Amino acid sequence: MLKPPAQSAPGNASRDMSHAVMAVRRHLAERLYGKDQAIRLALTCLLADGHLLIEDMPGVGKTTLAHSLAQTLGLGFARIQFTSDLLPSDILGVSVFDQRDATFHFRPGPIFTQIVLADEINRASPRTQSALLEAMAERQITVEGITRALARPFCVIATQNPVDHSGTFDLPNSQLDRFLMRIRLGYPPASAERRLLSGDHPGAQALQPVAGPDDLARWQAAVATVVTRDALVDYLLALVARTRDDNAFAAGLSPRAGVALRRAAQAWAFIDGRDHVVPEDVQTVLPAVVDHRIALRDGAGASASSYLLAQVEV
Amino acid sequence: MAIGTVVQAPASSQVGIQERAGLLILVTLIALPHLWHMPWWVNALAALLIGWQAFGLIAHSPVPARILRAGLTLTVFAAVFMGFGRINGQQAGVALLVLMLALKQSEITGYRDIVVVLCLCCFVLVTQFLFSQSLWMAAYLIAGSWLVLAGFVHAHMPYARASYRQAAAESARMLALALPVAALFFLLFPRLPGPLWGLPAQDGRQATMGLSDQMSPGSMAALARSGAVAFRVRFPGRVPTPAERYWRGPVFWDFNAGTWHNAPTTAKLPTPAIDRASADITSDITLAPTHEHWLIALDLPLQANRRYHRSPAGTLLVDQAIDQRIRYVVRSATRYRLDRRLSRVARQRALALPGHHNPKARALAKHWASEGLSVPAVINRALSMFRTQPFRYTLNPPRTSRDNSVDDFLFSTRAGFCEHFAGAFTFLMRAAGVPARVVTGYQGAEPSAVGNYWIVRNSDAHAWSEVWLAGRGWVRVDPTAAVAPSRIEQGVTGSLADTGDLPFMARGERSNPWFQARLLWDAVNAGWNRWFLAYGPSLQQRLFAQLGLAGFGTAIAILTFGTVGLLGLVSLWLAWRMRPARIDDPVLRAWQRIGKRLAHLGLPRRVGEGPGDYAVRVAAARPDLATAMNSLARQFIALRYGMSAGGDARRLFVAAARHFRPRRRRTHS
Numbered sequence: 008m009l010k011p012p013a014q015s016a017p018g019n020a021s022r023d024m025s026h027a028v029m030a031v032r033r034h035l036a037e038r039l040y041g042k043d044q045a046i047r048l049a050l051t052c053l054l055a056d057g058h059l060l061i062e063d064m065p066g067v068g069k070t071t072l073a074h075s076l077a078q079t080l081g082l083g084f085a086r087i088q089f090t091s092d093l094l095p096s097d098i099l100g101v102s103v104f105d106q107r108d109a110t111f112h113f114r115p116g117p118i119f120t121q122i123v124l125a126d127e128i129n130r131a132s133p134r135t136q137s138a139l140l141e142a143m144a145e146r147q148i149t150v151e152g153i154t155r156a157l158a159r160p161f162c163v164i165a166t167q168n169p170v171d172h173s174g175t176f177d178l179p180n181s182q183l184d185r186f187l188m189r190i191r192l193g194y195p196p197a198s199a200e201r202r203l204l205s206g207d208h209p210g211a212q213a214l215q216p217v218a219g220p221d222d223l224a225r226w227q228a229a230v231a232t233v234v235t236r237d238a239l240v241d242y243l244l245a246l247v248a249r250t251r252d253d254n255a256f257a258a259g260l261s262p263r264a265g266v267a268l269r270r271a272a273q274a275w276a277f278i279d280g281r282d283h284v285v286p287e288d289v290q291t292v293l294p295a296v297v298d299h300r301i302a303l304r305d306g307a308g309a310s311a312s313s314y315l316l317a318q319v320e321v
Numbered sequence: 322m323a324i325g326t327v328v329q330a331p332a333s334s335q336v337g338i339q340e341r342a343g344l345l346i347l348v349t350l351i352a353l354p355h356l357w358h359m360p361w362w363v364n365a366l367a368a369l370l371i372g373w374q375a376f377g378l379i380a381h382s383p384v385p386a387r388i389l390r391a392g393l394t395l396t397v398f399a400a401v402f403m404g405f406g407r408i409n410g411q412q413a414g415v416a417l418l419v420l421m422l423a424l425k426q427s428e429i430t431g432y433r434d435i436v437v438v439l440c441l442c443c444f445v446l447v448t449q450f451l452f453s454q455s456l457w458m459a460a461y462l463i464a465g466s467w468l469v470l471a472g473f474v475h476a477h478m479p480y481a482r483a484s485y486r487q488a489a490a491e492s493a494r495m496l497a498l499a500l501p502v503a504a505l506f507f508l509l510f511p512r513l514p515g516p517l518w519g520l521p522a523q524d525g526r527q528a529t530m531g532l533s534d535q536m537s538p539g540s541m542a543a544l545a546r547s548g549a550v551a552f553r554v555r556f557p558g559r560v561p562t563p564a565e566r567y568w569r570g571p572v573f574w575d576f577n578a579g580t581w582h583n584a585p586t587t588a589k590l591p592t593p594a595i596d597r598a599s600a601d602i603t604s605d606i607t608l609a610p611t612h613e614h615w616l617i618a619l620d621l622p623l624q625a626n627r628r629y630h631r632s633p634a635g636t637l638l639v640d641q642a643i644d645q646r647i648r649y650v651v652r653s654a655t656r657y658r659l660d661r662r663l664s665r666v667a668r669q670r671a672l673a674l675p676g677h678h679n680p681k682a683r684a685l686a687k688h689w690a691s692e693g694l695s696v697p698a699v700i701n702r703a704l705s706m707f708r709t710q711p712f713r714y715t716l717n718p719p720r721t722s723r724d725n726s727v728d729d730f731l732f733s734t735r736a737g738f739c740e741h742f743a744g745a746f747t748f749l750m751r752a753a754g755v756p757a758r759v760v761t762g763y764q765g766a767e768p769s770a771v772g773n774y775w776i777v778r779n780s781d782a783h784a785w786s787e788v789w790l791a792g793r794g795w796v797r798v799d800p801t802a803a804v805a806p807s808r809i810e811q812g813v814t815g816s817l818a819d820t821g822d823l824p825f826m827a828r829g830e831r832s833n834p835w836f837q838a839r840l841l842w843d844a845v846n847a848g849w850n851r852w853f854l855a856y857g858p859s860l861q862q863r864l865f866a867q868l869g870l871a872g873f874g875t876a877i878a879i880l881t882f883g884t885v886g887l888l889g890l891v892s893l894w895l896a897w898r899m900r901p902a903r904i905d906d907p908v909l910r911a912w913q914r915i916g917k918r919l920a921h922l923g924l925p926r927r928v929g930e931g932p933g934d935y936a937v938r939v940a941a942a943r944p945d946l947a948t949a950m951n952s953l954a955r956q957f958i959a960l961r962y963g964m965s966a967g968g969d970a971r972r973l974f975v976a977a978a979r980h981f982r983p984r985r986r987r988t989h990s
Contacts, residue, residue, distance in 0.1 A: 234962075234963070234964050236961065236962050236963070238909075238961045238962060239962055254478075254484055254487060282963075282964060283962050283963045283964060284962065285931060285932070285933055285958055285962045286931035286932070286933075286962075287931040287933045287934055290929075290931060290934075304484075315929075316929045317928060317929055318928065318929065319928075319929050320928055320929060321929055321930065321931050321932070
């Protein structure tokens, strides 16, 4: 990504925030070598208050990324390994009858935390998947008629393996739409892998938090205030409209996707230390936001986002 | 092609391999019928070029080098010029067009090339009509226009990845909407007499089967082997009886070395005098192109509804060779007196038998004359000789010598087709001192399956004689009838022993379903010729009269022209409406001006490229412009996307943009 020339002086508060975010990024980069872009996108997703889907081969650092994010930001973390016999109550929690006071007590499930790592989400049955996805959308759960709010900030980081599809239930498009972004990590560059193999990796030891949940909440609020001028909204509209009008796409982007695109671009601009969004912000987050939602009709080679980038006039 | 100018080009300028392959197939299909009209080497060259392109597509080879393309272009020009001796004209021009179209495929890189190829395809489509106007061709060309239109639609679809099926459906819809309008214009638009453009005199004329300007043994038999339709005829009034169905064609006066022809002579024959004739049969004839001057007509034609003059032997002639199907109405008389007085010149020519060949025939005729027989008696003598001696009527007569063809036929082979009988009979008459001449034409007519018209085929070609009798003038004598009377009553099929040599359609197997189908198809074709190809000013007048619009010809013309003008104005208005929207924002205008100036230096802004990315790219390519460009981009981004929107900043930016005039000079490579 070519950075647009730095511009307008942000206020002191926002400069502090941007420095703090930079610190988070540096911290994470110490744990995940050569994954700056993925780290930044994951952070963008978190700042945009969205959920993240990581799709990649086993062992490239999906779990490490999720775990490191939680540790660095001092967030609560729970990991759920999805299997085909996982039940909704294994995620949401269950009421247990206590004989002492002869009443049911709710035992909260692992979802009652701030960052939930849903590992191999596509291995669970659709029923279990939908329980999680409902929680993601509503940010609250209802068990036995009682609605319970989830923690804030709340972020689900789901992973899935793009190759091994035996015994999995693919997420339907309607549920993929609930993930703000889908990213791929990819194999690390040779230099990063050399560092990894030469054994100077810190390993599994916990990262020290450099920010807290309150900081994250403040940043999320600040992201929402990043300016999108009419010219930029026009560009967003053109992108979304194109997916609906162009015959190359089987289906268009949903309005939710449009909102997600704007939010992600705002977060990206925020991390860049700007108080306004430029088209390049949109273009950078476009693949992560769009490609899991829609595809080209003859998907040979080109992705939906690369097509849109090449076709839609800024 | 108005479409090309109205609709904006799709943003992507890349032409995919799929599009190029589609275009190649389209071009091949459009040019395919020319295969039958072009010399073999043009076809071979076109096939080579198209095959080369196809191979290039499969092998993903890049656009060939400019020098190669230029060389190929020159080669094609040279080949056409050497092959035809010219590069314009019907055949050479079309050959050049087709070859260039095939060549153009190799350099298709952008949308503009596609439009050029499609426009050329339209032109090639039209040129097909120069060679054939059959119903098949019309159907093929409608399908072709549909495909070309689909190509246009596809090229102009708003986005590059339009589907072919959608384009085909869209163009079918457009065509379906346009056809009624086209039909209306076809009917109402003032028809011009004759074709719109003069057809070049058939520089690639194929030998058409038909009557020729001379007759020698075997020439009629050759013609009789063709089942092609010579003409179709309707009889609005009385239908002539089989014995009356003699269609007059060229008449030959001179005999030389076995061949009957008309020698160029200085002594002018007088125009024929016709009396005691009353037109009793009207025939409405649609004649296939003959490339000759005579109007075939029922014997004896009195008048026709087009400009004609009359040959000294009574055949109707037109000034221009009949290179196109024509339709005319002739009124004929079956009873007439032709040339009751024979001029001295005519008598001389009708008696001339130069040379001393065919001595036996001469001797025989002299013998008849010396017996003191009357002229009718001499005629009967000759006919009875054909009737009583073992003469055979056959499509495959044995060969005769050139000089003594009459002797060979009369005294040794005794087998022949109509030209042998007519030629020998005429020879005998002249030798006996009776003025005689050979008439060629057609004899017979076969009713069509539907449509109430009659078909006369090449296989009905016939030759007979006319002898001049004092007091009666020229009288038709058909010696073939003496040998094979059924030839006249039942046509050539019933009279020949060796029917198998006749073409299928001339055999008249009416019970054969295939024959019936062919006849039905002929009826469709006849309708096509009659109503479409022959639709000219007179037919249009008749249509208007039938619609009760006889007096409104001018009004209709004005209305039609007015509608065309109106449609033109509507398209102009549409084009004006679809022009790119004017940009109101001076900041954006200034930014786009910067992009335009940089485009002149080979650094155009790409589709979907944000201002920041553009500035970075320009700065990388032209470090000398980096400072200015970065500053401009920074200002533009702040003004367009940032929060500052001050009037001063806007003015400053617009002014800075105006002063940004990058030079072509490159400081660094």
